[in-house]
Amino acid sequence: MSEADTSPARRSIGATRNPASQEAILAAAEAVLLENGLGGFSIEAVARRARAGKPTIYRWWPSQAALLLDVYHSRKKAGFNYPDKGNVREDLRAYVTGLLETWEGTNGAIFRSVVAKAQGEPEALAALSAYMADRRCQSGRIIEKAQARGEVRADVRPELVTEILSSFAWGRLLTERLDVSDAEVDAVVDTVLAGIVAKPAG
Structure with a gap:
């Protein structure tokens, strides 16, 4: 024994x-x-x-998914946070890059497992939905700060912007294509920014 x-x-x-x-x-x-x-x-x-x-x-932990989400959250890279570099482009670049780096290795495998369970288990879907709603609220502050600086239009919905960018990262995670180049990150961020930046006065 x-x-x-x-x-x-x-x-x-x-x-x-x-x-x-x-x-x-x-x-x-x-x-x-x-x-x-x-x-x-x-x-x-x-x-x-x-x-x-x-x-x-x-x-x-009322469900397997809730436990796995806690494992994922506790193992996230200690340095990952929501950036505040004073420039919306750099903030969004850091946000996307941080997600991709966080999902490398074990963390990515754990998060993929949670997503997989959510496809067929209502409890897992509820746990994942609640977790992602909280993440969207936090990441949306990147855009809120940019709006306060006058970089992003006031009519833009902050949480929707970061959800678009996180969806790109999700797609790469779920298809195991996390090796994203700086040029690809730039292209994704610049494409999104083109639709939300404030127009110069005059």
Whole structure:
């Protein structure tokens, strides 16, 4: 019997997440997904690997998709944020590049798994939709700041702009074409900017 098998089960502290147990469960979920694939992923397997109770996992994460989204979010590159370079073109370039870089390797595999589950499971779709709504709200601030600087027209919908750009990155993620050149990023950003920039006075 392995050391993991003889170790005591991790103790939960009820509805409040125990940081050590939370990290163990997230690490176990990532390992189970990467070793067994989406078809072999289950809460039971995660519970065994993390030495945690299934009720604890379900109390903290109501679905597999919610757990996988938390794994994804916790493993995102620490340096990824919503840029504020004072110039809308550079902000949007950094936004697209940051998404593509974040989805390289393990993070991309985890996020693809969440998207795949959302195609056939209402709970997964709800979790993904809520997550993406929050991301759109945050990324839309890039355009809101550009509007405040007078770079982007006031009638432009901020969240729609970043959704268009993230859709480009999504397409590359789902078809495993994340090796995007700087020239391609420039072309995508400039195409979008052409339709939203404010016209010079006069």
